[in-house]
Amino acid sequence: MKKQHATVRFCGIAGDGIVTSGKVFSGAAADMGLDVLVNDNFSAEIRGLGKSTTDIRVSPTRVRSMGDGIDALVAMSVAESIPEIKDITEHGFVIFDCENDPDTRKEHGLEEYIPENLGSFAVPLKRLSNENARSTIARNIVSMGALSYLLGLPPDIFTELIDRKLSKKGEKVVQRNVDAFMAGRSYCDEHYGPHTTLDTPKDPEPKKLVTGNQAVAQGALDCGLKFFAGYPITPATTIMEIVAKELPKLDGWMLQAEDEIAAIGAVLGASFAGKRAMTSTAGPGLALMSEMINMGVMSEVPLVIANVQRGGPSTGLPTKVEQGDLNIAMYGGSGDSPRVVMAPTNAEECYSGIQYAFDIAERFQTPVIFLSDLFLGQRTEVDRIERRVERDRSTRVKPTNDELTSYNRFADTETGISPWVIPGEPDALYSVTGLEHSETGNPNFDAQVHLRMQEKRYRKFETLQKELPKPQVIGDLDAEIGLSCWGSVRGAVIEAMDIAREEGVKSKMIVSMMINPQREDDFRAFFESCKEVIIPEMNHSGQYAALMKSRYGIRPREMHFPGVTPVSPRKIADKIKEVQNELATETPRLAIV
Amino acid sequence: MNLLQKRHVLQSFERAKATKARKHRDTLPTWCPGCGHFTPLQALYEAMEDHAIESKDFVLVSGIGCSGRFPFFIKGFGLHGLHGRAVPIATGVKLANPELEVVIVGGDGDGVGIGGGHFPHAARSNFDLTYLLLDNAIYGLTKGQTSPTSPMGMVSSTSPYGNISKPLNASTMALTYGATFVARVFSQDRDECTKLIGDAMKHKGFSLVHVLSPCIEFHKTVTYDSVQDEVARLPEDYEPTDRVQALVLSESTDPIYTGLFLKEDAPSYLDRVAEVRKQFEAPVIA
Numbered sequence: 001m002k003k004q005h006a007t008v009r010f011c012g013i014a015g016d017g018i019v020t021s022g023k024v025f026s027g028a029a030a031d032m033g034l035d036v037l038v039n040d041n042f043s044a045e046i047r048g049l050g051k052s053t054t055d056i057r058v059s060p061t062r063v064r065s066m067g068d069g070i071d072a073l074v075a076m077s078v079a080e081s082i083p084e085i086k087d088i089t090e091h092g093f094v095i096f097d098c099e100n101d102p103d104t105r106k107e108h109g110l111e112e113y114i115p116e117n118l119g120s121f122a123v124p125l126k127r128l129s130n131e132n133a134r135s136t137i138a139r140n141i142v143s144m145g146a147l148s149y150l151l152g153l154p155p156d157i158f159t160e161l162i163d164r165k166l167s168k169k170g171e172k173v174v175q176r177n178v179d180a181f182m183a184g185r186s187y188c189d190e191h192y193g194p195h196t197t198l199d200t201p202k203d204p205e206p207k208k209l210v211t212g213n214q215a216v217a218q219g220a221l222d223c224g225l226k227f228f229a230g231y232p233i234t235p236a237t238t239i240m241e242i243v244a245k246e247l248p249k250l251d252g253w254m255l256q257a258e259d260e261i262a263a264i265g266a267v268l269g270a271s272f273a274g275k276r277a278m279t280s281t282a283g284p285g286l287a288l289m290s291e292m293i294n295m296g297v298m299s300e301v302p303l304v305i306a307n308v309q310r311g312g313p314s315t316g317l318p319t320k321v322e323q324g325d326l327n328i329a330m331y332g333g334s335g336d337s338p339r340v341v342m343a344p345t346n347a348e349e350c351y352s353g354i355q356y357a358f359d360i361a362e363r364f365q366t367p368v369i370f371l372s373d374l375f376l377g378q379r380t381e382v383d384r385i386e387r388r389v390e391r392d393r394s395t396r397v398k399p400t401n402d403e404l405t406s407y408n409r410f411a412d413t414e415t416g417i418s419p420w421v422i423p424g425e426p427d428a429l430y431s432v433t434g435l436e437h438s439e440t441g442n443p444n445f446d447a448q449v450h451l452r453m454q455e456k457r458y459r460k461f462e463t464l465q466k467e468l469p470k471p472q473v474i475g476d477l478d479a480e481i482g483l484s485c486w487g488s489v490r491g492a493v494i495e496a497m498d499i500a501r502e503e504g505v506k507s508k509m510i511v512s513m514m515i516n517p518q519r520e521d522d523f524r525a526f527f528e529s530c531k532e533v534i535i536p537e538m539n540h541s542g543q544y545a546a547l548m549k550s551r552y553g554i555r556p557r558e559m560h561f562p563g564v565t566p567v568s569p570r571k572i573a574d575k576i577k578e579v580q581n582e583l584a585t586e587t588p589r590l591a592i593v
Numbered sequence: 594m595n596l597l598q599k600r601h602v603l604q605s606f607e608r609a610k611a612t613k614a615r616k617h618r619d620t621l622p623t624w625c626p627g628c629g630h631f632t633p634l635q636a637l638y639e640a641m642e643d644h645a646i647e648s649k650d651f652v653l654v655s656g657i658g659c660s661g662r663f664p665f666f667i668k669g670f671g672l673h674g675l676h677g678r679a680v681p682i683a684t685g686v687k688l689a690n691p692e693l694e695v696v697i698v699g700g701d702g703d704g705v706g707i708g709g710g711h712f713p714h715a716a717r718s719n720f721d722l723t724y725l726l727l728d729n730a731i732y733g734l735t736k737g738q739t740s741p742t743s744p745m746g747m748v749s750s751t752s753p754y755g756n757i758s759k760p761l762n763a764s765t766m767a768l769t770y771g772a773t774f775v776a777r778v779f780s781q782d783r784d785e786c787t788k789l790i791g792d793a794m795k796h797k798g799f800s801l802v803h804v805l806s807p808c809i810e811f812h813k814t815v816t817y818d819s820v821q822d823e824v825a826r827l828p829e830d831y832e833p834t835d836r837v838q839a840l841v842l843s844e845s846t847d848p849i850y851t852g853l854f855l856k857e858d859a860p861s862y863l864d865r866v867a868e869v870r871k872q873f874e875a876p877v878i879a
Contacts, residue, residue: 227689229681249873253688253866258714262681265674265711269654269685272672273693277685295675423670423686423693426649431664431671442620442665443673 002197005059007067008147010140011084012076014050017140021074022054024144024165026209026380028158029058033204037063038380039566044234044318051080060199063381064491068570071196072151074143076125078110085113093119093195095146097126097139119195121150121188128183138180145184152197155185210383212376212488215350216306217242220278221250222389223355227277229255229266231285234318235374236308239280250391260285264292264303271302272432274396274422276358278304283312283325286369287332293367294333297457299432300410300418302361302368306354309373309487311563321374322563323487326543329369330516336454338461340368341516344376345490351385353513355393363395364417364460371515373538375566376488396420404428408439412452416459461517468519471512473526479506481579482530484523484556486515486544489536489567496572503573505580507534515544520551527554532579536572538563599627614638617648622666629780629806629817630660630727633790636783637667637696637725640791652695654683656703659734659808660727663698677708680715683722691721691863694794701728701742705761709741716770719798721861725790726763726801727780729808730815737811747814764843764854767801768836773857774800775839777850779824780807781817789853798861805849820849827852 010021019040026038037057043050055070057063069089075081075096085094096110114120123146125139132138141162148158159178166174217239220228228247230240244254257263263279270277281289286307296303311317312324329341340360344353350372357368399407399419407428411418418439421428430441436453438444475483475497485493490511497507510526512518527533535545536559545558559575561567617638624630641651651669655661657676664671670693674682679697687695704712704726715722731749732738738751742763747756767775774796776789786804793800805824807817825848833839839854860868 227685229685248866248870251870255684255688257681258710261678262684262711262714265678265681266685266688268674269672269682269687270689271685272682273652273686273689275689277689291675292678299672423652424650424690429648429668429670431653431673433664433671433673434675435673443662 002199003071004199005057005061005063005067006071006151006196006198007055007057007069008072008074009053009055009070009084009087010074010076010143011051011053011081013080014052016052016076017137018052018054018076021140021144022056024141024158024161025147026056026058027165028148028153028161029056030207030209030382031157031161031204032153033201033207034058034060035063035382036207036209036380037066039066039375040378041565042319053084058198060201064495065569066566067495068568072147074147075110076140076143081110082113085115085118088118090117091119091196093121093150095121095123095143095150098122098124119150121146121192121195123184123187125184128187129180132179132183133176138177141177141180142184145181146188147184149185149188150192150195152194153200155182208383209380210347210385211238211378211380212344212347212350212372213238213308213378214242215347215385216280216354216370216372216377217246218385218387219351219354220304220358221246222387222391223358224276224391224393225278225358226250226252226275227255227267227270228252228279229257229263229270229277230279230281231257231260231263233260233282233285235310235377236280236282236285236306238377239306239308260288261292264289264305267303268292268296268301272423274424276362278306278358280306280308282308282310282318283328284315286325286328290328290332293339293369294335294337295434296367297333297337297339298434298436300365300457301432302365304354304357304361304368304370306370306372308377309371317564319374320564321488321538321566323371323373323489323538324543324563325371326486326515326539326547329371330547336458338366338458339516340364340366340464341371342368342513343371343487343515344513345487345511346376347381348384348386349513350376352388355388356513359393359395360464363397364464365420366460371487373488399428409441410437410439410453410456412439412456415463416456416461417463465517465519468514468517471510471514471519471522471526473508473510475508476501476506477508479508480531480583481505481507481534481576482526482532483507483509483534483536483572483576484544484548485509485511485536487538489538492567492569493536493572495569496576499569499573500576503577505577507576515547518551524552527552531583532557534559534572534575534579536561536567536575538567612639612642614642617641617668618666619668620665623662624659625810627809628659629729629804629808632780632783632786633698633725633727633804633806634663634666636786636790639787640794643787643791644794646694646794650693652683652686652693654679654686654695654697656699656708657734658700658703658732659729660698660700661703661734677703677706678711679703680708680711680722680724684715684720687721688863688866695722696794697722697724699724699726700733700740701726701730701763702732702740705763705766706741712766713770716767716772716799716801718862719771719773719859721797721863722799723790723793723796724799724801725804727804727806728763729806729812730760731808731812733808733811744814762844763801764803765840767803768840768843768855772801773798773855773859775803775843775854776801776852777803777805777843777854779805779820779851781821782851785851792853796856797864798859805851823847823849824851825849827854
């Protein structure tokens with residue numbers, strides 16, 4: 001059987017080598033020139049019997065989401081794998097361990113759960129590992145051999161990859177792993193024969209892989225990040241780890257602070273001193289930072305906060321995805337506290353977006369909250385990033401000589417942006433404060449001054465709105481059904497729109513990395529061109545939909561995915577068809593009120 | 594105000610007018626007449642003058658409270674931060690631009706109450722910062738509530754039956770946390786205050802100047818008179834080099850010692866940062 005694309009799932013417990021399996025399979029697929037998307041799903045415990053799975057979706061064409069269902073399950077443990085079987089699509093298969101040979105596999109316990117329409121491949125993973133690698137540790141490599149054979153993939157790219165990854169550990173280790181891999185292949189060749197043939201490009205161009213968190217860190221380093229302060233928190237820690245290693249090489253520094261409050265405080269201090277500075281965190285950390293973010297709003301100091309969302313509320317689900325932090329990003333401050341909120345939708349936007357976040361923060365002297373999420377931050381995807389390295393990049397608005405003669409740190413200008421002198425530069429001295437203040441920066445609680453300064457702080461956002469790039473409109477422009485989404489859901493929505501189109505229903509989508517402010521005219525025009533609007537997002541209450549409703553007065557069809565696992569394109573496609581069906585048969589509701 | 598206080602305020606005023614340090618003054622302080630904070634402010638002006646610190650290179654970071662308004666009273670760059678967060682903010686300023694002279698001013702509530710979690714880390718890391726902790730053992734700006742350094746038994750609006758928790762001792766804490774410069778001074782002692790603040794600014798690494806600064810408006814028990822009766826200078830022959838000895842003397846309550854408890858020469862955080870970065874510098878070819 002031939003297949004265009006496939007999703008493989010490795011399932012097991014800690015110690016089964018699930019992460020390594022994912023890395024080897026995705027790395028080999030990328031070397032074959034396939035497009036790749038990897039999603040890891042771990043429990044929050046380091047050891048013990050925590051279950052972990054890794055999904056790898058591969059295709060000769062672009063992979064935009066994890067799709068629906070899986071085509072192959074590699075079951076490294078029994079109990080954990082049983083509930084995964086239901087996710088296997090038609091003509092899919094399971095690879096599982098049998099102690100000695102296929103005849104005794106019944107005792108192993110998994111086979112009785114495998115429906116007849118699925119391929120069932122018992123392979124003595126532990127025995128072959130023992131025979132070839134002198135321990136059971138290479139059982140995941142044996143399973144890789146079996147999997148590559150059953151999918152009709154050539155062995156050389158896998159063995160080359162094993163050689164590359166393990167060469168540091170010596171020739172013997174490489175040879176044992178290659179032997180284990182080949183043993184898995186020959187076992188399947190002897191007992192079963194190939195199952196599927198996966199399409200691979202004729203002249204493969206090996207592809208590099210990247211995660212969203214890596215892209216955020218690299219983007220920041222490339223546009224002049226000089227100082228980073230942070231506190232470890234899943235799933236944002238990798239950003240901190242990368243900059244800890246790289247910043248000292250670039251005359252910068254990463255400070256591991258005692259808590260998130262200190263981290264954002266140090267970032268505010270470094271920004272005040274004129275350096276490009278940032279922090280990264282997740283929901284609980286963002287909650288702790290909210291007072292300092294407000295300080296950034298009031299004292300007009302740039303802050304860049306990369307928040308990698310995880311399941312909430314409270315400590316919540318540290319290793320599962322959710323888009324639950326939009327409200328706290330938008331509104332998590334005392335008083336009227338405008339802030340920029342951005343949400344990248346893929347690794348490229350993690351890179352270009354964080355650079356844009358620095359440009360905005362510095363030019364408009366404002367906090368920018370950059371909302372990534374666990375799925376986007378940790379998943380591995382093909383690196384399509386166009387590097388832009390400008391380590392001396394600055395968008396600071398400096399005063400003219402005239403403005404310097406009677407310098408006011410918070411000069412009330414037409415754009416709302418006050419020219420900015422940094423400490424150490426002569427001819428202007430000032431103090432900033434979280435108290436309301438006049439243009440000079442001195443505390444002032446007069447009603448007129450408060451009104452004027454509030455207007456100034458909000459005016460910056462009007463200026464920014466005019467400078468923003470246009471939002472993306474994707475799909476069939478003449479469609480009656482429009483969608484809007486934010487963040488990592490975008491890939492699933494595009495795939496859903498393709499599925500719906502293939503099944504006869506056209507739709508279109510508006511999406512922008514900019515959540516606040518937003519090019520409101522473009523959004524309004526888009527919504528007015530739709531008969532119905534669908535807003536899918538990964539949370540329970542519909543936070544983005546609520547924002548769209550209040551901002552544009554629309555009445556969208558909301559789809560709330562509870563998080564934990566990425567969004568299903570099939571469900572969105574079904575919704576598009578369902579709504580189209582209603583439009584054809586019923587009197588439509590008014591989408592705009 | 595008693596006669597002693599009045600004389601002290603008048604003297605300060607006269608001397609302030611006479612010195613060149615006057616040029617460091619900015620807007621007039623908003624404190625109550627006779628407030629203990631006037632002395633460290635004046636001492637800071639004079640220390641800046643003594644050590645030729647230029648206003649453009651001077652950054653004062655403060656927290657919230659009566660002492661928090663320092664930045665507005667002194668010429669330089671100022672950051673009136675959040676309650677308890679002056680230390681991390683100042684850390685960011687200094688690490689971003691080591692050329693700047695960064696001084697932190699905060700009160701007891703700010704430093705060992707709400708900000709108590711930051712103090713140990715600034716001290717152990719030996720950040721190049723000078724911390725003036727103005728300790729009046731009360732929350733003054735909110736009109737007289739019990740603070741973390743208030744004596745046991747103190748009656749206030751938030752401890753109407755008397756304070757039942759032991760007070761913290763900021764000098765001892767700094768010594769325990771590993772600070773490399775720890776001094777205590779009574780705010781009436783202006784010359785000592787000027788000298789210690791100057792020495793603290795010159796010190797490479799984290800320095801604490803713990804200023805006993807009475808709140809004349811709200812504190813009924815910790816007053817100029819009571820502190821005057823309790824304090825004594827460290828013995829003449831005391832050498833500020835032994836941390837354990839410093840701890841013993843800093844804990845003494847009868848008398849409460851003032852002076853320089855400890856001065857230790859150790860690499861500052863910035864020295865260590867430079868050490869790490871050195872391995873990445875391109876080798877110089879002769």
